[in-house]
Amino acid sequence: MTPINPLFDSFPERRGTCSAKWDGMAEGVIPMQVADMDFRSPQCVIDALKARADHGMFGYSFAGDAFFEAACGWQARVHGCTGNKEEILPAAGVITGLQWAMKALTPEGGCVILLPSYPPFMSVPENLSKPLHPVTMPNQNGRWELPLEALERELSREDVNAFILCNPHNPTGRIWTREELCSMLSLCKKHGVTVYSDEIHGDIILPGEEFVSVLSLPEELAGEAVVLNAPSKTFNLPGLQTSCMIVRNPAQRKKIAELMGRNHVPGPDIMGFAAATAAYTGGEEWLREMVRYVAGNLDVMADFFARELPEISFIRPQATYLAWLDCRKTGLSCKELHEKFLSAGVSLGVGTNFGETAGEGFMRLTAACPRALLTEALRRMKKALHG
Ligand SMILES: Cc1ncc(COP(=O)(O)O)c(C=O)c1O
Known part of the structure; x- marks a missing residue:
């Protein structure tokens, strides 16, 4: 079994803290759209x-x-x-x-x-x-x-x-x-x-x-x-x-x-x-660990899409904790994707906000969160598309 990562596998409740990411989203929805991390900052900062x-x-x-x-x-x-x-x-x-x-x-x-x-x-x-x-x-x-x-x-x-x-x-x-x-x-x-x-x-x-x-x-x-x-x-x-x-x-x-x-x-x-x-x-050591953890999350995502949801793919980012998901094979517009994902309890960044034509059919996912939360978000995405 993979050992628990004390830095990144969990985070304190963010709802009720005026979090734009969590409190900006309906109860029960996993927010993956805002580019902030569900990780506590380095101890030296605190x-x-x-x-x-x-x-x-x-x-x-x-x-x-x-x-x-x-x-x-x-x-x-x-x-x-x-x-x-x-x-x-x-x-x-x-x-x-x-x-x-x-x-x-x-x-x-x-x-x-x-x-x-x-x-x-x-x-x-x-x-x-x-x-x-x-x-x-x-x-x-x-x-x-x-x-x-x-x-x-x-x-x-x-x-x-x-x-x-x-x-x-x-x-x-x-x-x-x-x-x-x-x-x-x-x-x-x-x-x-x-x-x-x-x-x-x-x-x-x-x-x-x-x-x-x-x-x-x-x-x-x-x-x-x-x-x-x-x-x-x-x-x-x-x-x-x-x-x-x-x-x-x-x-x-x-x-x-x-x-x-x-x-x-x-x-x-x-x-x-x-x-x-x-x-x-x-903060350098914390950053090194964080980047390693995010890279692991990207591996989990790539594997999940390849095996469970092949109509979604992404070019692995070289930097950032963001994944720009190519959902065009679903045949759905961003609007439709957003609605389907939301009703399955997960919110992603809407591609058309990044360019009406260039972003159509894409959704952005923030992959800087505990792996268990990411896995649940992916499961909900699959449920949204496959029922
Ligand atoms: C490329 C880029 N620039 C700027 C920002 C926002 O920076 P700030 O909150 O410091 O204005 C973001 C946030 O996601 C970003 O991705």
Whole structure:
């Protein structure tokens, strides 16, 4: 018998805790749609938050040296990226950072994204009235490909000045190679397009895979990119809303900081900084274990679909704990799939939210939960389709 994994095989009740994932779903339904993990955060984070709370003083604060040193130390140790603390602008969440960076640097003009796409990459430019120029990633020979020619066509449009890169890519879990990143950034440089690289999933790299951060690319390609990362996906802290914008170009950094300052944009709070500092300092071993556990969950899923539900398949993600399920062989639309799954007691991310055409027939499953819960969710999916 497999021994109980004390870190990941169970978690405290989340219903009744204002959990967007659990309390946002009807009683009895297993929520697999929201990208947060049903794992407790590393003990070092819990201890740091307790210590901060025990102090009892919650006055106005700022990001201290310890936070910047921990964030830079993590990038250097885990990703081999050197940088210094002056380059980091803290933000209350990656999407908040993206929004303000985009507003400061490229407030007008078109924006290119890859489809399928994490939904805010469509709504953030749209909210700024920036026309969207989506490029669909083809799925060829069991791999999500980079459509370079189509990408160049969109990047070279007169009005385009922004490209949102998702590295690793949500929802497919694809990691872009160094060559692919260089090609994309070269095209952006050639056409005067600012790159916003969302690397929030960059720490969740499955065994045997290698992540390349835009921060590790040559200065002439990446010197004007805005890189967004956070400890939130990595250590399951999204409720603490703490992220980093890494902006190497001083003029760009000044523009973003001034705009956020003028608009009184709140940054992360003291608890977020305490948690992030602790996680980046002492969370590495927990992360290694977590990634190993998620890889095991992906094995269970692949095996289940192959044997029990062959009309559903997925290309194994290289990163993230997300599985982008190809359900097209069921012949059902996303709407129908969603309804059937819900009535069987399981909720998945609806593919069309990631692109109306590119996502049709796909559903996204968050595989970061105890294996027993995942197995029950899979059983319910089968029941939904086979009765
Ligand atoms: C690619 C990507 N970026 C950003 C976010 C959200 O980040 P935040 O909560 O820090 O705004 C998510 C959450 O799922 C994500 O998948």
